[in-house]
Amino acid sequence: MDRIPILQMSSFLLVTIQVDMHDELAMTLQSDLTSKITQTGAKAVLIDISGLDMVDSFIGRMLGNISAMSRVLDAETVVVGIQPAVAITLVELGLTLAGVRTALNVEKGMNMLRKSLGETDSELGYDHPEE
Amino acid sequence: MTILKSENVAIKSQNDVVLIRQKTRAWAAEIGMSLVDQTKIVTAASEIARNTLVYGGGGEAMVEILENESRRGVRLTFEDNGPGIPDTSLALKDGYTTGNGLGMGLSGSKRLVNEFELFSKVGNGTRVVIARWK
Numbered sequence: 019m020d021r022i023p024i025l026q027m028s029s030f031l032l033v034t035i036q037v038d039m040h041d042e043l044a045m046t047l048q049s050d051l052t053s054k055i056t057q058t059g060a061k062a063v064l065i066d067i068s069g070l071d072m073v074d075s076f077i078g079r080m081l082g083n084i085s086a087m088s089r090v091l092d093a094e095t096v097v098v099g100i101q102p103a104v105a106i107t108l109v110e111l112g113l114t115l116a117g118v119r120t121a122l123n124v125e126k127g128m129n130m131l132r133k134s135l136g137e138t139d140s141e142l143g144y145d146h147p148e149e
Numbered sequence: 150m151t152i153l154k155s156e157n158v159a160i161k162s163q164n165d166v167v168l169i170r171q172k173t174r175a176w177a178a179e180i181g182m183s184l185v186d187q188t189k190i191v192t193a194a195s196e197i198a199r200n201t202l203v204y205g206g207g208g209e210a211m212v213e214i215l216e217n218e219s220r221r222g223v224r225l226t227f228e229d230n231g232p233g234i235p236d237t238s239l240a241l242k243d244g245y246t247t248g249n250g251l252g253m254g255l256s257g258s259k260r261l262v263n264e265f266e267l268f269s270k271v272g273n274g275t276r277v278v279i280a281r282w283k
Contacts, residue, residue: 038167038170038171039167040163040164040166040167041163041166041199042163071174071188071191072170072174072188072191072192072195073192074192074195074196074199074254075196075250075251075253075254075257076195076199076250078251079250079251101188102185103184103185103187103188104188106185106188106189107188107189107192107261110189110257110260110261111192111196111253111257111258111260111261112243112253112256112257112260113251113253113257
């Protein structure tokens with residue numbers, strides 16, 4: 019069966035969607051990601067959708083679900099790389115991806131996640147060495 | 150109005166929905182539609198094709214390139230022999246769904262295209278026509 023790979027980098031999970039997903043593939047990604055968060059104890063998920071030339075209500079809902087589910091599992095999600103034409107179409111379709119954190123590109127998304135992880139760690143009194 | 154090109158695609162599985170997206174994208178690009186307009190018609194096609202599959206139990210889509218005087222456009226006609234929609238105006242309301250979706254597919258698609266027609270008869274199926282001009 020088709021699967022979208024999930025890469026792990028310390029406490030980050032990285033997903034790059036590069037194929038035109040059929041609905042089941044999107045559902046598989048949703049359940050794979052939640053299992054992976056629980057298995058690895060990952061604290062952050064970055065989803066790069068710069069390769070998607072279309073996001074319809076189904077994929078939009080999946081992105082919202084992933085964000086909500088990972089939050090419940092104590093992980094932050096950020097969706098990066100939304101193409102301008104996709105953003106325009108999404109809003110006109112009536113989806114604003116409320117509850118989904120977004121960043122323009124992978125670098126900005128990683129910074130956003132690092133920042134929120136750093137804040138959480140210091141609240142807990144952990145040492146979080148700066149690079 | 151002249152039909153320059155036409156092709157029928159069966160909608161039997163989720164892969165057919167992807168196929169329709171790809172065909173719509175290719176034909177919209179072929180007539181020189183802007184990237185934003187391409188994305189709008191592709192997204193609307195994806196929503197309606199999914200409805201045909203999920204609610205209509207499958208069906209068929211006809212994809213066409215049209216020419217009207219000097220302008221060109223892409224039109225898609227979706228047909229199924231499913232249970233039909235009892236109240237089409239309710240079905241076109243934002244947020245209304247009989248399934249477990251967001252209820253934005255049909256109403257949202259209407260905003261993404263220049264022409265939108267919905268015909269449905271309970272017990273006989275549903276036909277949706279969408280078109281976007283360059």
